[in-house]
Amino acid sequence: MELVNTHCHSHFCGHGEGLVSEYAAAAADAGITTLAFTEHYPLTSAFDPDGYLSVPAVDMAAYEQAVLDARAAHTGMDVLLGIELDYLADTDDRDLDAADLARYDVILGSVHFVDRWPFDDPAQRGVWEEPGAVDRIWNRYVDLWCDAASDPTLPFQVMSHPDLAKKFAFYPSFPLDALYERMAEAASAGGRMVEVNTSGSYYACAEMFPAPDLLRAFCRAGVPCTVGTDAHSPVNVARDIHRAYALMREVGYRQVTVPMIGGDRRTVGLD
Ligand SMILES: [Zn+2]
Protein backbone atom coordinates (compact mmCIF):
# COMPACT_ATOMS: atom_id res chain seq x y z
CA MET A 1 0.00 0.00 0.00
CA GLU A 2 0.96 3.64 -0.19
CA LEU A 3 3.63 4.90 2.17
CA VAL A 4 2.92 8.25 3.83
CA ASN A 5 5.09 10.34 6.12
CA THR A 6 3.50 13.49 7.45
CA HIS A 7 6.25 14.52 9.90
CA CYS A 8 9.79 15.38 8.90
CA HIS A 9 12.54 17.92 9.59
CA SER A 10 15.76 19.13 7.91
CA HIS A 11 18.93 21.15 8.51
CA PHE A 12 16.80 24.28 8.92
CA CYS A 13 16.26 23.46 12.60
CA GLY A 14 19.37 23.37 14.76
CA HIS A 15 19.19 19.67 15.57
CA GLY A 16 18.33 18.25 12.14
CA GLU A 17 20.60 17.37 9.24
CA GLY A 18 20.13 17.05 5.50
CA LEU A 19 18.70 19.26 2.80
CA VAL A 20 14.98 19.33 2.03
CA SER A 21 15.89 18.10 -1.46
CA GLU A 22 17.71 15.11 0.05
CA TYR A 23 14.70 14.09 2.14
CA ALA A 24 12.44 14.41 -0.89
CA ALA A 25 14.77 12.31 -3.06
CA ALA A 26 15.07 9.63 -0.36
CA ALA A 27 11.29 9.59 0.08
CA ALA A 28 10.69 9.23 -3.65
CA ASP A 29 13.22 6.38 -3.77
CA ALA A 30 11.40 4.64 -0.90
CA GLY A 31 8.07 4.90 -2.72
CA ILE A 32 6.49 7.48 -0.42
CA THR A 33 3.43 9.12 -1.99
CA THR A 34 2.87 11.91 0.57
CA LEU A 35 5.70 13.68 2.35
CA ALA A 36 4.97 16.56 4.71
CA PHE A 37 7.82 18.80 5.81
CA THR A 38 6.98 20.00 9.31
CA GLU A 39 9.86 22.09 10.57
CA HIS A 40 9.86 23.36 14.13
CA TYR A 41 8.18 26.76 13.95
CA PRO A 42 10.35 29.58 15.37
CA LEU A 43 10.51 30.03 19.13
CA THR A 44 11.71 33.21 20.76
CA SER A 45 15.15 33.38 22.34
CA ALA A 46 13.49 32.98 25.75
CA PHE A 47 12.64 29.39 24.81
CA ASP A 48 15.37 28.65 22.30
CA PRO A 49 18.41 30.81 23.09
CA ASP A 50 20.77 28.79 20.88
CA GLY A 51 18.50 28.29 17.86
CA TYR A 52 18.75 24.56 18.53
CA LEU A 53 15.12 23.59 19.01
CA SER A 54 13.47 25.51 16.17
CA VAL A 55 14.07 27.22 12.84
CA PRO A 56 15.38 30.78 13.22
CA ALA A 57 12.64 33.15 12.05
CA VAL A 58 14.94 34.67 9.42
CA ASP A 59 15.29 31.25 7.76
CA MET A 60 11.59 30.44 7.39
CA ALA A 61 11.28 31.94 3.90
CA ALA A 62 14.20 29.82 2.67
CA TYR A 63 12.67 26.72 4.28
CA GLU A 64 9.34 27.33 2.59
CA GLN A 65 10.97 27.91 -0.79
CA ALA A 66 12.98 24.70 -0.45
CA VAL A 67 9.78 22.74 0.17
CA LEU A 68 8.05 24.33 -2.82
CA ASP A 69 11.10 23.51 -4.95
CA ALA A 70 10.92 19.88 -3.77
CA ARG A 71 7.23 19.79 -4.68
CA ALA A 72 8.06 21.00 -8.19
CA ALA A 73 10.86 18.45 -8.54
CA HIS A 74 8.72 15.44 -7.51
CA THR A 75 5.45 15.55 -9.38
CA GLY A 76 4.65 11.93 -8.46
CA MET A 77 4.60 12.71 -4.73
CA ASP A 78 2.46 15.10 -2.70
CA VAL A 79 4.99 17.34 -0.94
CA LEU A 80 3.27 19.32 1.80
CA LEU A 81 4.49 22.53 3.34
CA GLY A 82 3.91 22.22 7.06
CA ILE A 83 5.17 23.16 10.47
CA GLU A 84 5.39 21.62 13.92
CA LEU A 85 4.08 24.25 16.29
CA ASP A 86 4.82 24.13 20.01
CA TYR A 87 1.89 24.60 22.33
CA LEU A 88 3.15 26.94 25.05
CA ALA A 89 -0.19 27.75 26.71
CA ASP A 90 -0.12 31.02 28.61
CA THR A 91 3.67 31.19 28.45
CA ASP A 92 3.56 31.76 24.66
CA ASP A 93 5.44 34.97 23.91
CA ARG A 94 5.03 34.86 20.12
CA ASP A 95 2.62 36.83 18.01
CA LEU A 96 0.92 33.93 16.21
CA ASP A 97 -1.24 35.26 13.45
CA ALA A 98 -3.93 33.05 11.87
CA ALA A 99 -3.46 34.64 8.44
CA ASP A 100 0.27 34.00 8.68
CA LEU A 101 -0.30 30.32 9.50
CA ALA A 102 -2.91 29.81 6.77
CA ARG A 103 -0.33 29.12 4.09
CA TYR A 104 0.72 25.83 5.65
CA ASP A 105 -0.84 22.62 4.36
CA VAL A 106 -0.54 20.95 7.73
CA ILE A 107 0.24 22.12 11.27
CA LEU A 108 1.34 19.58 13.85
CA GLY A 109 0.58 20.45 17.46
CA SER A 110 3.30 19.46 19.92
CA VAL A 111 3.83 19.73 23.64
CA HIS A 112 7.58 19.79 24.22
CA PHE A 113 7.47 22.28 27.11
CA VAL A 114 5.93 21.94 30.54
CA ASP A 115 5.85 25.35 32.19
CA ARG A 116 8.73 26.60 30.04
CA TRP A 117 10.87 23.51 30.61
CA PRO A 118 11.70 21.34 27.54
CA PHE A 119 11.04 18.01 29.24
CA ASP A 120 12.22 15.87 26.31
CA ASP A 121 15.58 17.63 25.88
CA PRO A 122 18.32 15.11 26.77
CA ALA A 123 20.44 17.97 28.16
CA GLN A 124 17.79 18.63 30.84
CA ARG A 125 16.84 15.07 31.59
CA GLY A 126 18.06 15.30 35.21
CA VAL A 127 14.88 17.08 36.33
CA TRP A 128 12.97 13.83 35.84
CA GLU A 129 14.99 12.24 38.65
CA GLU A 130 13.97 14.76 41.30
CA PRO A 131 11.57 13.41 44.00
CA GLY A 132 7.96 13.38 42.81
CA ALA A 133 8.90 14.73 39.40
CA VAL A 134 7.64 11.88 37.25
CA ASP A 135 4.02 11.92 38.47
CA ARG A 136 3.95 15.72 38.40
CA ILE A 137 5.38 16.01 34.89
CA TRP A 138 3.05 13.37 33.45
CA ASN A 139 -0.04 15.02 34.95
CA ARG A 140 1.01 18.44 33.76
CA TYR A 141 1.93 17.14 30.32
CA VAL A 142 -1.45 15.49 29.85
CA ASP A 143 -3.29 18.60 31.08
CA LEU A 144 -1.46 20.73 28.52
CA TRP A 145 -1.84 18.15 25.76
CA CYS A 146 -5.59 17.96 26.35
CA ASP A 147 -5.89 21.75 26.36
CA ALA A 148 -4.00 21.90 23.06
CA ALA A 149 -6.00 19.06 21.49
CA SER A 150 -9.45 20.19 22.54
CA ASP A 151 -9.32 23.94 21.89
CA PRO A 152 -10.87 24.58 18.45
CA THR A 153 -9.39 28.08 18.27
CA LEU A 154 -5.86 26.66 18.03
CA PRO A 155 -4.46 25.98 14.54
CA PHE A 156 -3.37 22.36 14.98
CA GLN A 157 -4.63 19.68 12.58
CA VAL A 158 -2.59 16.75 13.89
CA MET A 159 -1.41 16.17 17.47
CA SER A 160 2.08 14.73 17.16
CA HIS A 161 3.77 12.07 19.34
CA PRO A 162 0.86 12.01 21.82
CA ASP A 163 2.68 10.35 24.72
CA LEU A 164 6.05 12.04 24.29
CA ALA A 165 6.36 12.14 28.09
CA LYS A 166 7.46 8.49 27.98
CA LYS A 167 10.53 9.28 25.86
CA PHE A 168 13.10 8.61 28.61
CA ALA A 169 11.04 5.65 29.93
CA PHE A 170 9.98 7.40 33.14
CA TYR A 171 6.44 6.22 33.91
CA PRO A 172 4.13 7.49 36.65
CA SER A 173 3.20 5.55 39.79
CA PHE A 174 -0.48 5.54 38.76
CA PRO A 175 -2.12 3.66 35.86
CA LEU A 176 -2.27 5.58 32.61
CA ASP A 177 -5.75 4.43 31.50
CA ALA A 178 -7.62 7.43 32.83
CA LEU A 179 -5.14 9.81 31.19
CA TYR A 180 -5.50 7.93 27.90
CA GLU A 181 -9.28 8.32 28.01
CA ARG A 182 -8.98 12.05 28.64
CA MET A 183 -6.56 12.41 25.72
CA ALA A 184 -8.88 10.53 23.38
CA GLU A 185 -11.84 12.65 24.44
CA ALA A 186 -9.81 15.84 23.99
CA ALA A 187 -8.66 14.96 20.47
CA SER A 188 -12.17 13.97 19.50
CA ALA A 189 -13.68 17.15 20.97
CA GLY A 190 -11.19 19.34 19.11
CA GLY A 191 -11.65 17.53 15.79
CA ARG A 192 -7.95 16.74 15.72
CA MET A 193 -6.04 13.91 14.10
CA VAL A 194 -3.22 12.06 15.81
CA GLU A 195 -0.13 10.45 14.34
CA VAL A 196 1.71 7.24 14.94
CA ASN A 197 5.24 8.57 15.26
CA THR A 198 7.78 5.85 14.53
CA SER A 199 10.75 7.61 16.14
CA GLY A 200 9.78 6.46 19.64
CA SER A 201 11.23 3.00 19.02
CA TYR A 202 14.72 4.54 19.01
CA TYR A 203 14.50 6.28 22.40
CA ALA A 204 14.63 4.72 25.87
CA CYS A 205 10.88 4.07 25.76
CA ALA A 206 11.57 1.65 22.88
CA GLU A 207 8.11 1.84 21.34
CA MET A 208 6.38 4.12 18.90
CA PHE A 209 4.27 7.09 20.04
CA PRO A 210 1.54 6.52 21.09
CA ALA A 211 1.51 3.34 23.17
CA PRO A 212 -0.85 0.65 21.81
CA ASP A 213 -3.43 1.26 24.56
CA LEU A 214 -3.49 4.98 23.87
CA LEU A 215 -3.82 4.42 20.13
CA ARG A 216 -6.66 1.99 20.87
CA ALA A 217 -8.40 4.72 22.88
CA PHE A 218 -8.01 7.16 19.96
CA CYS A 219 -9.45 4.55 17.60
CA ARG A 220 -12.45 3.90 19.87
CA ALA A 221 -13.08 7.65 20.05
CA GLY A 222 -13.08 7.92 16.24
CA VAL A 223 -9.95 10.08 16.07
CA PRO A 224 -8.37 9.91 12.57
CA CYS A 225 -4.73 8.82 12.49
CA THR A 226 -1.80 9.47 10.16
CA VAL A 227 1.83 8.31 10.23
CA GLY A 228 5.03 10.30 10.67
CA THR A 229 8.61 9.17 11.02
CA ASP A 230 9.79 12.46 12.58
CA ALA A 231 12.98 12.08 10.53
CA HIS A 232 15.80 14.45 11.44
CA SER A 233 18.07 12.82 8.86
CA PRO A 234 17.20 11.78 5.29
CA VAL A 235 18.04 8.11 5.97
CA ASN A 236 15.08 7.93 8.37
CA VAL A 237 12.48 9.40 6.04
CA ALA A 238 10.64 6.10 5.52
CA ARG A 239 11.67 4.34 8.74
CA ASP A 240 9.11 1.85 10.11
CA ILE A 241 6.07 3.17 8.22
CA HIS A 242 4.96 -0.44 7.70
CA ARG A 243 5.31 -1.07 11.44
CA ALA A 244 3.11 1.94 12.14
CA TYR A 245 0.45 0.56 9.80
CA ALA A 246 0.66 -2.80 11.57
CA LEU A 247 0.12 -1.13 14.96
CA MET A 248 -2.84 0.82 13.61
CA ARG A 249 -4.40 -2.38 12.26
CA GLU A 250 -3.78 -4.20 15.53
CA VAL A 251 -5.72 -1.63 17.57
CA GLY A 252 -8.64 -1.43 15.16
CA TYR A 253 -7.92 1.23 12.53
CA ARG A 254 -9.01 0.29 9.02
CA GLN A 255 -7.62 3.34 7.25
CA VAL A 256 -4.85 5.88 7.50
CA THR A 257 -5.86 9.51 7.08
CA VAL A 258 -3.56 11.62 4.92
CA PRO A 259 -3.39 15.43 4.90
CA MET A 260 -3.26 16.94 1.40
CA ILE A 261 -1.86 20.05 -0.23
CA GLY A 262 -4.34 22.83 0.51
CA GLY A 263 -5.56 21.41 3.82
CA ASP A 264 -7.99 18.63 2.82
CA ARG A 265 -7.59 15.01 3.89
CA ARG A 266 -7.94 11.69 2.12
CA THR A 267 -7.97 8.15 3.43
CA VAL A 268 -6.05 5.06 2.38
CA GLY A 269 -7.27 1.57 3.35
CA LEU A 270 -4.96 -0.38 5.66
CA ASP A 271 -5.11 -3.59 3.64
ZN1 LIG B 1 13.04 17.97 16.21
Ligand SMILES: [Zn+2]
Ligand atom coordinates in the same frame (compact mmCIF):
# COMPACT_ATOMS: atom_id res chain seq x y z
ZN1 LIG C 1 9.06 16.57 14.97
